[in-house]
Amino acid sequence: MKDSDIIALFFAREETAIAETTAKYGRLLQSIAYNILADVQDSEECVSDTYLQAWNSIPPQKPESLSAYLGRIVRNQAINVWHRNRAQKRYNPADVMLEELGDIIPAGAGIEEEIDANELARHITQWLRALATEDRILFVQRYWYALPLKKLAAEHGSSANKLAGRMYRLRRQLKDSLEEAGITL
């Protein structure tokens, strides 16, 4: 079913919307949550909550890309669960990913006005668009879809070590680019 048809079902308040969403995106959402949490039950909870949030937010929202819209919700759900698990000292793959993202944080005294997430997103988007396609896909797959390095390496025909180096260079490039733009977090 096309996204627009599924969205039409949400608008018509047809419960089928959930079934259709599950059929089309269930696996994808589950894998995003699982990549962050590495726990089947935790990720199933995130996915269920994603459906409910979608049900409650469409309408009024009318997303252009349903997969990106749902993916954002599930990322947020997953990071909430990650917080909970972190408080309980449960290890999650998100720890590794967030640590990697630490490399991107630009150096700065912190006296300037802090940038908000939307503005930061715009800068990162701009930077991504200037990258070679493969690098761009790699970055988004690692940090948006939270795919584990090992899996990324396998998919891109590289070794995990080599790929880790490439990812590190990408993060440094982004950091430099943010610093050049005078961005502080």
Next chain:
Amino acid sequence: MNDMNKTNDNKQKDAEKSFLQEEKVFQAISRLDDDLIEEARPRPARIKRPSPKKWLAVAAAVLAIAIIFPYIMDFSGAMPRLDPRFTGKTGKDAAPQSPENLHESGELADYGPLLAVNYPAGHSYEDYDARRQIRDQNQLSGDFLEAVNDFGFRTAAAILAGNQTGENVNYSPLSLYYALAIAASGAGGETAAELHDLLGVRDTATLDDQSGMLYRSLYFDNEIGKFLIANSLWLDDDMNGEPVIFKDNFIKNAAENYYASSHSVDFSDPATADAMADWIAKNTKGTLLPELEVDPEQILSIINTVYYHDEWTDRFNAQKTEPGSFYLSKGEAVEIDFMKQTFDTGMFYRGDGYTRASLALKNGGNMVFILPDEGVSPADLVATQEKLEDVFTGGEFFSGEVVWEIPKFSFQSKLELKEILQALGVESSFLPAKADFSGITDHLAYISSLTQETHIAVNEDGVEASAFTDLAFVGAMQPEDRAEMILNRPFLFGITTYVSYPDTDGCRSLETPCFIGICENPTA
């Protein structure tokens, strides 16, 4: 010492700050443009499930229509010529034939299929393209789906309201619909008009065409679940030495639109009942093993089976299953195991006298549970078609916490449907002098009996200890309301599935009831 504390404090603050910054980056990445996200979309990942433990909902139904040769007959008219294909029966292992070859063959199997059918190809659970293709190729009409639903609720209300015995009852409207549709495809005159009226269609061509599409839309057979609908015709070409000729068009149409296999049998031979029972057991995966009786006067039996089996989308934790009391209508209590699960953010409906909530099944269906309010009996909720429809489709929507406690139940029920259909206006089909099944055979023939047997089980299949985390999940949303689906008194249930159809606004879908029942006593 103080300095040390200060250093530790600062370290912690730094760590917190860096952590907040990292999360800000994470949040910013969340907001990347849609096209970048689409571009990088990975292939679906396979997640290894922690255990093969499955919670299943299994339901099966068989409906048998016996069409009989009237006892008092006028043989003065010329008997139809004996069709050469129906002479010289051969062994049981004769190969089934395709509809196209029917004319060319001079041989028939004894009780093996005279005409076999190829069921739709099953596709894997994750094969969305195949699903979409099936939907695109089978453009159902909204009117037809509404007619199927109307038929379902009308007949279910008549059956459930008539069940005054306080026994469990389970009924498959879909199974009855298919069996009657096949009979209607061979009916003429008033007999056809009455059947069309109940089935909610104008003519046989529409019924055949749409029934075939619905069949293909509903059918699934994958690694997770199965929804198998099977039809068969059992034909006896010899009535006390008088040949009976069945019309090719009827048999071919039944094969093409109803996936009905045809079997040539002798109803005066008790082995025929065994062959039919075997076919039923095979098509309901052994859940139904009916003891059939055949009438030597019988010339045709139409059998439909529906077998449904799927996994819960959200599994129950077996370790939470606990015995508890179920309070019967008469007041006494029985002990049974209750499966337990709580959804912090679930959906439910409240209406006059009931609360309804559903548990999703992986292939897109739902198991619907309706808990009558205290002091309301299931009979009150099924008294009329309008009330039953309201109970299954109406009510006010709420979202919030849903607490589930469901008794593990399993039962079989058997229904005689002739009188109910007569009350719903199908009369001439049952009258030897009036029945017109001229599309099936030129002989006089009428329906002598119509029975449905069903099996339903909501249970745990294969126990394997596995660890489940026992955390109450705190969702991002505040629950707005709360429902307790504690099914410890008689309740209604249904298995429904969504069927899509094209509409002027794009695509719509209807939730079609495949099974509807009342659980009065889960231990019965």
